Every structure is written in C-alpha cells, then in structure tokens.
Amino acid sequence: MSDLRESAPSLSLGDEAVPQRRQLVTEIPGPRSRALHERKKAAVADGVGTTLPVYVERAGGGVIVDVDGNSLIDFGSGIAVVNVGNANPRVAARVQAQVAQFTHTCFMVTPYDGYVEVCEALARLTPGDHAKKSALFNSGAEAVENAVKIARVATGRDAVVVFDHAYHGRTNLTMAMTAKSMPYKHGFGPFAGEVYRAPMSYPFREAAPITGEQAAQRAISIIEKQVGADEVACVVIEPIQGEGGFVVPAKGFLPTLAAWCRENGVVFVADEIQTGFARTGSMFACDDEGVVPDLITTAKGIAGGLPLAAVTGRAELMDAVHVGGLGGTYGGNPVACAAALGAIEAIESDHLAERAQHIGEVMLERLHTLAAEHPQIGDVRGRGAMVAIELVTPGTTDPDPAEAGRISAACHQQGVVTLTCGTFGNVLRFLPPLVISDELLTEGLDVIAAAVAGR
Template sequence: MTVPTSSTGAALAARRAAAVAAGVTSLLPGHFATGAEPGVLIDQDGARLIDLGAGIGVTTVGNAAPAVVEAVRRQAAEFTHACFMINPYEGYVAVCEQLNALTPGAHEKRSALFNSGAEAVENAVKIARHATGRPAVAVFDHAYHGRTNLTLALTAKNMPYKHRFGPFAGEVYRAPTSYPLRDPAGLTGPDAARRAIAHLDAQVGATNLAAVLIEPIQGEGGYIVPAPGFLPALADWCRANGIAFIADEVQTGFCRTGSWFACDHEGVTPDLVATAKGIAGGLPLAGVTGRADLMDAVHPGGLGGTFGGNPLACAAALATIDTMRAERLAEAADRIGATIAARLGPLVAEHPALAEVRGRGAMVGLEFVGPDGAPAPEVARRVAARCHRAGVIVLTCGTYGNVIRLVPPLVIPADVLDEGLRVLADAIRSC
C-alpha cells in the first residue's frame, strides 16, 4: 500500500515545527499516531502503518495491551504518585521482586527503579564505582548507552549523539568488541575477548576498573551479535579481577531475543543488569538489578529520584511481565526471528549489497555494504525510505548508518509480519 499525505498531516507537521525544538526529529513527520492495533500504528488519517520498530523495542506486548491498560486504569484511580523515597508502595516492591527473580543468576539480588535506560545505565556505573572504590569504566566500540552526559561518554557514535555536546565525563575507556562480519577471518569469541582484555590491561589496568559495561547484543551500534565465547570470557576476567560486569539489557531484555535476557543465551551472570524499554508496555520505567552486596554498598539516600518507579509505570510493568509469561513471548520472539530469517536470509546470496542478516529472536539486523565491503548507508536509507512510503516502519542503525533493524512487537500477527517482510524484501530488490 502507499500511505497518503494529507492536509491534516501537513497542518499537524506545521504545528510541530512551530512548537518542538528542531533537534528532536521524527522518522515519519507527516504521520501522527492516533491509535494502534497489534503490530500496527494508525495515523491521523486512519492509515495503517505496519510496525517493525515497536517504538525502538518498547511495545513488546503490543500498543495499548489490554492487561496493561486495565492495570494502569486501576492504579490511576487509586493514586498516580507517591514518591517512593517518601511513602513506599507495594507496586515498586513487586517490580523489584520480579526483576530479582527474572534476571540471570540465582544469587541474592536487590533492585532500584528509575525512568529511562540512560538513567539505569548511569546508576549502574554509580553503584559499581561506589562499591569497588575504583574510578574507571570500560565500554566498547559501537556501543550505545544513552544521551545524558555520562552515558554520552559511554556511547561510541558521534553523529547525532555526541557532536558538540562535550566535554563529557572522564575515566571512560573504549575497547574493541567482537564484530564477526568485520573481524579478521578466524577470530573467535575468546580471541576477541583476549584482544579487548589486553587493550584494557595495557591502557587502564584491571585494578583501576570499577566496571566493564556491555550490551550483550549491540543495539544502535548495528545489532551486532558477538561471537560465541566473547561475553563469558569477559565476565570471567571481570570476576577474577574484582570488576563489576554490567549488562546493558535495555534493548535486549524482556523476551526480545528469545529468552528473558540476552545474557541467558551463553549462561552469563552479570553483577549488575540495566533494564528499560520493554519492561512496562510503553510507560517510562527502568531498573538496575544486581548482587545484593554491590547494590547495598551504596549509602542510604544515595540512589533514587522523584519519579523513579512511578506507581502507574510499576502497575504497567507487572501487567507486562504477566502478559509475557501468559503469551509465552520468548517463544514468540524465536518464531518471529525464524520467519524473518526464512524470508530475508536468501536475499544475501541474491543481492551483494546485503552482507548479512543477523540477530537473535525478534532482534534482527540487515547490514548493507558497497562492492568493496565498506558500509553503504545510502542503500540502507533508500530501502528504509521505500518501506516508509509503502506504510512499513523500519529503523536504521549502526555506527555507519548502514544497518536496518527489525524489532517488531512480539504480538505481531503472522499475516501482518508477512506483509511487512514482503514490502521490505521488495524494497531490497528494487534498491
């Protein structure tokens, strides 16, 4: 289908331009969301947009999921805010209990709640520094961890995130990651880990590191799945040297990769886990969960925030987790990933510009390259634009902007997914 532009959309776009800061962009500026169905957004003219982006991996259980809507309605009728640092409430405690139970590892854990992924990552770093008494934090090439000053220091990509926003927080050091498509031939996951460890040992020193922070599958950096053995080797080195291993599961968590958390795939148990995005059915909520000794090392009053763990968001999170269990959404993610691989994987052999279809579960990246293997962001942009014109929402990502990421709601109907993938496959062939 071709999505029309309308006078209503144009009028709304004009109001937006007059009221919203220019630095806040929109991928589809003429299509204002007014409603949703499973796997579909509806704009101001009633046009249906197949949603393969889920609000950047947020609406995992669907947009306006009935259980989430009802839970928020009930909570709103009781009270909408009672700062947990003043008056505690059961919803906050219940979400922390769920996080402690669901995140990897059977050890004793504690959790704290915040508003966004960047807040979660920043607080995880704070906790690691406080608990270890060390200053340095290691991150990786292609990493994305947020847009606050500290998380921009942790993030690798300059445009549009870091450009002219510095100076950034110090004591942040970057190491090479495992990027199988672009690593030297034959470099295994443990080899890549040894490369990173040697880099950090030489340039920082293990005894100065409070934390190693990594996305188990890199998100904005290009949906990069590290080679098997990379994460376990890093985690082992951290454990041997008293370094907190922090998993940024903001985008990978909550069934997205076919398991509750991406670390589960290789049996990695992080010391601290940062979560957000899919946790609360579209409401702003984030968490840090970790070893009780690390979390409890922070002095009373050292963690918190006015809105962290808001009652409405907590109610939404509990309903979201219940929905994930009841609808077996980790298994749904695997089915979605298998469908995407079956439909798009064969195009790699047909079209040299498509170098790889990679991912886990319903977190899939398509990397585009030129004849010399160099990143081809212009091809990714053309493919994405063609999809948008046909009413299919896809997102680009990658350090070089040459990757299309597919991160659909896990409740997307099979026929809707099939139609979206047909449009995307046609776009790849035509571009």
C-alpha cells in the first residue's frame, strides 16, 4: 500500500522523530500485530478487551506507529490521557531525570517535593481562589472513591447522588455510581449502597425542550423527595459526561445544582477525569460556566500517560479526614509526579487550552456539515477537543449502535483511531491529542466523512 501523504512535518521526540502522517503499509491489523494478538489471547485474561488490535511501537504528536510500520491518526489519545501528545519532550525529560534519582519511597513513609509541587499546581489551576489542598492517587476510580470518603466524613452523611449515563469507574463503589451495565457492571454485584441516581440534562433526548435550570430542578425534586437533602453527603457529576456519550448538559444545569448543594450543605464533586487539563478548551470544564466545585477529581490528562490521579478541594473539607485515612502505597509516585509537572508545563507553555478551542471549532463545523448531509447523525455535540456524533435510525432518535460500530471500524481500516461510547453504544467520540496538526486533523475528518458516507 502506498504512502497516503507525500510529505509531513516531524515531531521531535528526543533522539527520535515520529513523522506526522498517515501511512498504511499493510492491512489493519498487520501480520506482526496479528501474531502479537495471538500471544495476547494466550496470556491476557479475556475480560481485558481491545478496540483496535494494532500493537504500538512508538507514538507522538497526532500519530501512532504500529509494529508493522503503519502510521495511524490518533483520535483517541488513550481515552483523553495524552492531551500533550505521546512522549511529550517536557514529560519525557522530567521522567528520565526522576527515574535516575529514585523511583519510589512511598510519600507516606519518606516524602519528596514532587508530590508537594503537584498539589501546589492543582491548587493554582483548579476552579476557585479559596484555600485548597490535594491528595494523590493512582486512577480516576480511586480519586472518585476518595472524594466520596472525604464528603462522608466532612458532612456526617451517607448518601451519594449521581446521574443517568454517568461513568465513574470500575471499583465496587464506582461501579455502583456508574450507570451502564454492560460491560462495566454486569455480573459484578452486589454493589455498594447509599448511591442514588438522578436524571441528567441530555438535550438531544429530552421529551420536550427544557432549559438547564429546569432540568436541574427536575433532578433536585427527585433528590429531595427520594433521598432527602439532609441525607446527601455529595452530588458527583461529570461536567461533560464521558463514557455515557459525551453528553453536554444544557447551560444552567451545573450552576443550579451547585447552588442547591451550597444551600443544603452538600458537597459538590466535579468528576473532571476525562474533561480536565485543557481537553474542553479551558483548563477544566467547570470553568465554562464559572462553576466552583467543593471537590474536583482528576486523572487521565494529568500526567501525560503515567498513572496519577488527585482529589483537590476546599482545605477544610480535605482536612476533615483523620491522619492516615487517605493515601496508598503508590499514590503520588515520584515518577508520575514528575510527568504531571511536565504535562502541566506543556499545557501552559504551549497554550493547549486555546489549541483545544481551535480543534473544537474545526471539528464541530465539519461534523455539523456532515450531519446535514447524512440523517443517521442525530446529534453533534461537544466542547473543545472532546466532540461526538450520535448515530440514530434516520428520522427518529432511536439509537443505532450498529451504525456507530460500522463507521468506527471503517475508520480503523483507513488508519484513524476512533472510539465509541454512550449508554446505548451509538456514539462515536473524538479525542485527538491537543498537539495534533491541522493537516492531520483535517485528514482524519476526511476519513470519518468517507466512512459515514460508506465510501
């Protein structure tokens, strides 16, 4: 197969360079990837799935290069993790320096400055100018669990309110908080108790148009009647839902919920694990409407690909937990902290929030045009570089997961990494690295357009 782009710029990655082009030299997946996949089947539990079994050799900028030499456009970013691009030079340099010094001591035993620096950066970057503190963990689910722990101790209450279509993780408590059964919850119960679900603002699927304030009042009414405001420790919500379908609530929904929480002594927790670190065009999605959460959970984009997560919040809330009540052996690992400092430096120095805004403008304009031509696209939505299309039976709002799967598979065959999501499995989501070039972005959109059209 021929090179699909004659020339393209390269992204410097230390001593290596990853050409920024889409190039298919074998079928997808190629023979070496297929051989590795057979080894995977023999050695890795079947419960660990794989969306696209091309085995990666290197990656950077907006591309992933597999072991067969194919170069694919990355519209997944490892599920919104490598916002600053894979092997970002600032991340790599800090990680290399830290690995040469020490890889682990456990912050709870003999601490180090990297952990403190990350917490200082989070206090500066997260919404609000109040006094803040943080605790560091390993994964988004761990951060969510600890946010609930903090809220319960601080309020002396038990109930946790989450929303339709929510995704918060795969641990026992976060599975209870997650809405979708298959594949996240099926067969894994019983789940943790005192978790209650309220209706989300989902503009495309409202029976009749309602404002964000009205949608919030609908949720609040259910919370007050079915749980009781004085029983609720926290309300936990993704400002833009991730796995649930990139659902963007109507304007006014989040501020109204946050105001109700303040009035009733309820901790408002923003789960910004997928939306954080410039992904939506601002450092955090809450910034769009000036919402200041009491606690905010972060992970994914925080450390350029290394496992790190955090809970950041009002100092008095964070300090409500007794000494020793928060932590974990690997939480705030020094190498991951070094990566986080490099990623934050890249986001700020390279103006990646502004870059995400530009990516969103390009993608939304193109996808709205595509939707006008193809009635199976029922909705186009998103903010910044977190954009999706929802596939339906034309003329209805009936979900069409088969069409979403067909389009995604066609993109894969043409060398563009795409992901599906949504409660109904009918949403195609796009999460390009924020450092992707305009040329690659446009070419990826061309491939998506051809796949939608069945070409």
